[in-house]
Amino acid sequence: MKLDPSILARIQFAFTVSFHIIFPTMSIGLASFLAVIEALWLKTKNPVYLQIYRFWLNIFAMGFGIGVVTGIVLSFEFGLGFARFSQMAGPAIGPLIALEVLTAFFLEAGFLGIMLFGLHRVGPKLHFFATCMVAVGTLLSASWILSANSWMQTPAGVAIHDGQLTVVNWLHVLMNPSWPYRLPHMLTAAYLTASFMVAGVGAWYLLRGKHQDFARRTVALGTAFATVLIAGQVFIGDLVYGTMLKYQPSKMQAAEGFWEKQSQSPAPYYWFIVPDQKDQRNRFALGTPNLGSIWLTHSLKGRVEGLKNTPRELQPRMALVFYAFRIMYCLAMLMFAMGVASLWLRFRGTLFKSRWFLWMLVFMTPSGIIATLAGWYVAETGRQPWVIYGILRTVDAVSPVPSQALLSTLIAFVCVYAVFITAFLIFTVRIIRRGPVEAPVYAEASGSIKNAFRPHVLDSPKRLADSQFS
C-alpha cells in the first residue's frame, strides 16, 4: 500500500469531513424543525407539541455537540494536512470562515445554553427567541462555509502573483459563480434530512401502535415538509448541475459515465458501469436507452460529452464521481416518489394506515444523510485533481509532515470518532425506545399556566416552598 503523504492527508481529511457533515446536516434541519414546533406549541398550547420539542431536543443536543467538536478539527486540519493550501487560500477563505465564526458559531453557542437548559429560567418568548437564534446561526454557518467551499470549486475575485493570492473583489469571492445554487441545495438537503428523520421515527411508532398523537403529528409534518422540499430540491439540483457543467465540465463528464468526446445519439442514461480509468473506457455499462439525452441534454437526440474531453492528468476518478452521483440522484427520486405517495394517501385518508408506506418511511429515516454525503463526494472527488479548481492541485497542497504522523493520527481519528458515533446511535435508539414523555411538563404544576410561564430562578426559597415537584 502506498504511504504517500498526499494520499494519507486526503484520506484523513475525507474521513473527518465526511463524519462531520453528518451532524451539521442534522442540526441545521432539526434546529429549524424545533423552531417550527415551538411556534406551534406557543400558538396552540397543545402539549403534544411540547412533547415533540423535548423529544427531538435531546437528539438535537447530542448531534450538535458532536458537530461542534468535529468541526473544530476541520478549522485546524486545513493547516495540519494541507499547509500549502492554507498559505495560498488563507487570504480568500480565511476571512469567510472568520465571519462564519463571528456571526454564526457564537450565535449558536450563545443561545444554545438557553435553548437546552433555560426552559425553566426564562419566559416562553425568550426561549422561543433562543431556539430561533440557534436555527438562524446554523443557517448563517452553512452560508459562509458553502461560500468558502464554492470558492474552491469556482474561484473568483482573486489575483495571483508568484504563488500568492490577493483578493481583488470580495463580492466576487463571496458570491462566486456556484455559491448561489449550492447554498440552497445544501440547506434544502438539511431540511429534507430532518423531515425524513422525524417522519421515520413517527412511522416506527405508528407501526407499533404507540404514542399515537405524537406519531401522527410528526409523520404528517415530516411528510408535508419532505414533499414540498424534494420538489424544490430536484429543481435546484438541476440548476447546480447546469452551473457545474459550465464551470467544472470535468466533474459532470465523470459523473455521467461517458468516455467518448461525443456519445452516441440518442444517449442512454447509465445506472451501472465498470469504468477503467487506465484504458479510458467502460468494461461494462448498463443504462436506460434515450434517457441520457432527455435528462442530460433536455432533448431527444442530444449527445453527451465524455471524460476524454478533459486531458488525462486533469481527470477525476470516474468510479467515485459516478457512483456518488447515482446514489444521491436515486435517493432523490425515491424521496420524490415518497412525496407523491404521501399526497395520494392523504387524498385517500390513509396516510397513517398504509403499512407499506410507513415501512418505507422507516427505511428512509437516514436517506437525507446518505444523499447529502453522496452529494458531497461528487463535489469533492469531482473537483480533483484540483483543490482550488484551476489554481492549485491537491498534491501540491500538502503539509511537510511525514507519512507516519499522518497515518497514526488517521487511525486515532477513526478510533475516537467510532466511539462518538457508537455512543450517539446507542443513546438515540434508547431515546426512541423510551418514547416521548407522556405527562405534560409543567402546564398544571403551579395551578395556572401563567405561573408556569413566569421566569424565575430555580432555587429561590419561595419557589422551593411552592414547588409541587417531587
Place this chain on the structure above:
Amino acid sequence: MDLPLLSASFLAFTLTLYVILDGFDLGVGILLLFQPAKASRDHMVDSITPTWDGNETWIIMAGVTLLAAFPIAYSILLPAFYLPVILMLLALGFRGVSFEFRVQSKEHRRAWDVAFGVGSLVAALMQGLILGGLMQGVTVQNRHFAGSVLDIFRPLPIISGITLLFGYAVLGGGWLKLKSNVSLQHFASRSLRVSAPAFAVFFGIVCIYAVRIQPGIRAQWASHGTALACLVGLFAIAAGMLTALSGKSKPALPFLLGLLLFVVGISGTALIVFPEIVPFSVSLWDAASSSTSQRLVMIGAACVTPVVLAYSAFAYWIFRGKTPENGWEA
C-alpha cells in the same frame, strides 16, 4: 493604519478570552478526576454546562483569524505542532461529547466523567505544550516548516504543559468557589491550596529555563527587563495571596486572583513574542496576508465582536448565581 498590528491585537484578544473562559471549563474538568462523590461531580459539570460551547468557540476564532490574517504563520505553526494539536482536538472532542453523553447514560456516567476529565487534562497539557513549543522556537526555511513533528517533545514544552495544567486547575477552583454549593467549597479550597503554589513554582521554572535555552527570549528580557520583572513580581504576589486566603474569603476573590495570574502571564508572553508571530523567525508583517483580507477581518471583527460579547454576557447573566442543586432540568 497598521493592519497587521490590528489583526495581531485581535488575535491576542481572542486567545486571551479563550484561555480565560475555557480555562475554567477545562480546570473544572481536571478537578473532576479528583472528586469521588457522584452528586458533587454532577454539580461541578452543571456549573459549566450552559456556557461551555461559547467559551470553546474562541479558540476557533483564534485559529481562523490566524488563517485569515497570517496565513504564512498558520501554515508554519500547524504542521510544526501537528501531534499536540491533533491530540488536543481529540481531547476537546471527548470533553465536548461527554457533556451530552454523560447525561444520557446513568450506568456509565462514571466512565463518561473520566473521559470528561481526561479529555480536559490532555487538552490543557497539549495547549501548554504548544505554548512552550512556541517559546522554544520552530525551524523555518523559506516560509515553510522545516523541522520534525517530534521537536515539540522536549523539556521546555513539557514543563509548560504541566504549568498550564495547574493554571487551569486554579481557574477551575476559583470558578467552583464562585458557583458551587457549600459541600464543594471545601473541595475547591483544598484544590487551590495545591494548584496555586504549583502553578507559581512551575511558572518560575518555565521562565528561567526559557531564558536559558532560547536566545530570543534572553534578548527580550534585555530590552523589556523592567516590565517583565514587574509582571513576575505581580504574579508572585497574586499567587501568594491565592494560596494564603483560600479558606474563608469572598466567593469571587479566588477566581479574580486566578484571572489576574493569567492576564499577567499572557501579558508577559505577549511582550516576549512581539513583534514576531513565529518566534523567533517570522515577524507579524512578514506573515501577513494582503491588506484586503486583513481589512475584511478587522471590519467584521469590529462590527460583530461587541454584539457577540453582549449576548454572551447575557447568557452568563441568565445562568447567574449559584448553580442549582438538582441541575438545570428539574
Place this chain on the structure above:
Amino acid sequence: MKTSNVLRRVYGVTAALIGVLFFFIIVGVFGLPLAIAGLAVFVLGAVVVFRAFPTERAEL
C-alpha cells in the same frame, strides 16, 4: 368489489404517472420556464391537498 379495486388501481397508477411527469418537468427536461411553473403548480397543489384533506379529521 372487484371493479372498485381495479378502478382504485387505475387511479393509483395515474397518480404515479402524473408524479413522474412532474419530476421530468421540474428537472428541466422541457426547459427552465416550464420547470419553474411546474414546481409552483406542484407546491401549490401539495398545499391544497394538505388543507383540503386534513390528517386529523377522523380523530379526537
